[in-house]
Structures are given as C-alpha cells and as structure tokens.
Amino acid sequence: MEAGSAGPENASLGGEVVGRINQLAAISETSQDLTRTFLTREHRAAAELILTWMRSAGMAAHLDAIGNVCGRHEGDRPNLPCLMLGSHYDTVRDAGKWDGPLGLITAISCVGDLARRGRRLPFAIEVTGFADEEGIRFASTLLGSRAVAGTFEESVVGTKDRAGIPMREALVEFGLDPDHIGAAARTRRELHAYIELHIEQGPVLEAQNLPVGVVTAIAGATRLVARLTGMAGHAGTVPMRLRQDALAGGAECIGAIEESCRTDDSGLVGTVGYIHALPGAANVIPGQVSFTIDVRAPTDAHRKRAVADIVRQIENIAKRRELSLQLDVTHENRTVPCAPWLKQQVAAAISGEGFPVFELPSGAGHDGMAMIDIADVGMVFVRCRGGISHHPDEHVELADVDAGARVLLRLIENFRPRDEARR
Ligand code: HGY
Ligand code: MN
Ligand code: MN
Secondary structure, rough: OOOOOOOOOOOOOOHHHHHHHHHHOOOOOOOOOOOOOOOHHHHHHHHHHHHHHHHHHOOEEEEEOOOOEEEEEEEOOOOEEEEEEEEOOOOHHHOOOOOOOOOOHHHHHHHHHHHHHHOOOOOOOEEEEOOOOOOOOOOOOOHHHHHHHHOOOOHHHHHHHHOOOOOHHHHHHHHOOOHHHHHHOOOHHHHEEEEEEEEEOHHHHHHHHOOOOEEEEEOOOEEEEEEEEEEEEEEEOOHHHOOHHHHHHHHHHHHHHHHHHHHOOOEEEEEEEOOEEOOOOOOOOOOEEEEEEEEEEHHHHHHHHHHHHHHHHHHHHHHOOOOEEEEEEEEEEEEEEOOOOHHHHHHHHHOOOOOOOOOEEEEOOOOHHHHOOOOOOEEEEEEHHHHHOOOOOOOOOOOHHHHHHHHHHHHOOOOOOHHHHHO
C-alpha cells in the first residue's frame, strides 16, 4: 500500500465528508453567496441536518442551550469521560464552505466509521458543532464554545445585531432561553481533551507540499469597535476647514492602523473589516462613523503593545479633528498553546498515515481558545488551496480531506488520556 493511502474500511471517508460539505454549503442566508450566522433560520436548518448526520453515525444527538449541535458515541462502558472533537458551523459573510464544517463533518464521519465497525473505545467520543465562532452577527466571538466552557458572559445577550435585534430576542425566536445558557456548560472532569481538525487558512502547508500539520498554538487576537462622531452637514456649503467629517477622520485612522502594522515585520497584522458611515448620503458630510479593528501578533505582549499604540493614534486623530471618540474592546483572547501530550498524539497519527510531521502555529482563531478553560487542546491542520480562506474560493482537495479524515480516525483510535499517555 502506498504511504498514506486509505485502508479498506475508511476509503470513502473523504468522499462522504466532501458530499456533506457541499450539502451544508447550500444552506445560506443569501442566494448569491454563503453566509450563515448565529440564530438565523439557516442556523436552525444547518443544525437539523447535522443532527441527522450525527444520528446516522450512531450518536445520541441534541441541540444544546446556545444552539450547538452535540453528539455522543459511548465508550465501552456508559458515562465515561469523553474525547471531544468539533468545530463551528457558522460562517463569515461571503464565506468559503470549509472553514469550520470540515472539522465538524470529518469528526462525524470518523465516528460513523467506528460505529459501522462496532468499535467502542475506553472513553466516549463527543462531537460538538459550535453555533457561533466567527462572531459575525453580534460582534462577540466564540459564543458556542464559551457556553460549553462555562465562560459565556451573560451581558452579551444584550448586544444587538446590525438590524437592531438584541441577542436575547434572537435566542427566544430561535427557541432558546436566554436565562438558561449556563445549561450548555460542561466540566473539566467530563472531558479528556478537545481536539479540532480545521483547514489551515494560510499557505504554509501548501508551500511545504504537505496535506496535514500539527498545530503548536492558536494566536491571540483583540477586536475593537471605534465610533467617531463629528457634525453632519451640507456637502456644498460647509468649507473644508470648518468641517468635522467623521468618515474622513475614520479614513485617517484606517491608514494609521495599516501603516503601524505594515512597518512592523514581526508578524503583527491589523484589519479594519467593517465600516459604517452615517447618515450615508452623497451630499451630506458624514457625522458619524463606526469601524471594527482586528489585531493579531505572534505574542500576547506584542499584540497588547500594538493595540495600545493604535488606540493612542486614534485618540490623537480624533482630538486633532475635533471628533468625539468611543472605543470598545469587543473581543480579547490570549494565545493558546496546544498541549504537548496532544501534539505528540497528533504527530503520531500523521506519521502513522505515512506523512512527514510538520508543526505550525495558527494565525486564525478557533474554538480551542474557549475550550482551553475546561480541557487541554490539540489541533490538526489540513492544507487549503492557495492558502485562501474567508473567501468563496476557499478549497480543499479531496485527497487532503481524505488524509485529514484518516489522521483524525487514527488519532481517535490510538488516543490515550493524559495520565495514561505519561506512563
Ligand atoms: O477570525 C478568525 O480567526 C476565525 O476565522 N474565526
Ligand atoms: Mn473563520
Ligand atoms: Mn474556523
């Protein structure tokens, strides 16, 4: 058998995964692209579909108190602690179809394969599909995994989406109780570990000519929302030097953010991904502008220094332009290292499938950033074409999907909880 080629039992895992990725991608809020955000009708439809896949893989499956899909495959005895696998099934706007669903669907297919072979392990396996990781609708990320980790902040149910709908209302509309999100929480004692397979979302594995890699750490991130308020006015009558144009001030801030990050060659990245100007008419000077800022760096200290510098620059620009400024941190996550004992097991599964072992960090955020509060975290990356992600051209070749599935299956079957792994 060629190195890394499929064994007879799981030869079709990759095919099953790709078929399901395509089925899930058909569930979108918009007809022209893929957008599926938290607590929408499409969230509900996607959850129903995933629950059917979990059940057909022999799992007991339910929707939890925040809208995560949860499946459980018992071990060789009931009520054993679990190895939790998973990823998210919400998307960014105009998304690719692999970011999130690949890890979730691959995990379900692996469990299906075990179930077909009647294989029970000395631990349970749970698969969780997190309902909100991207934080697109309510400007708060990792809501699904935070609820599972027991760190969901109740105050976020008061936040509103772009249409002004409070999360509390959206939860009720979805059929969930905003006052009982705590019921989704799990405890450290129930979990041996959390392991996620995910597309790399960058070009490193492709450059190494490798289908899979061992993740070393998930980089921290800070997100802020800035609001500058000036004075709206007539575009034809107010002389330039008398204006308090909020959008022009915002543009200067965006330029300063880009410049700060571009002139730092140590991996610092800063993005303004959303901007909204009011009142929003061609012949009116913008009186107010809001924009998001996303900052990431290889170390937490570096990111914090960069955020402080960006905030100082924005404050100076606002002051000089006589704009009032409101700046809120909407998300702050420290860098999360993957546990050495899990990295070892990921590496062993990769080499067991005949692939060279290669380690790389994750520049993107993942649900492990929340799950670290109740479990050690491990991750497997799968190569994506051209390193493209958060874009409809995101793509994973079937052979790489298959490689990822075989690595995950081997990882599950050979998994040893930390105390046993030490022996
Ligand atoms: O934004 C991120 O890093 C991730 O894709 N949620
Ligand atoms: Mn993403
Ligand atoms: Mn993702």
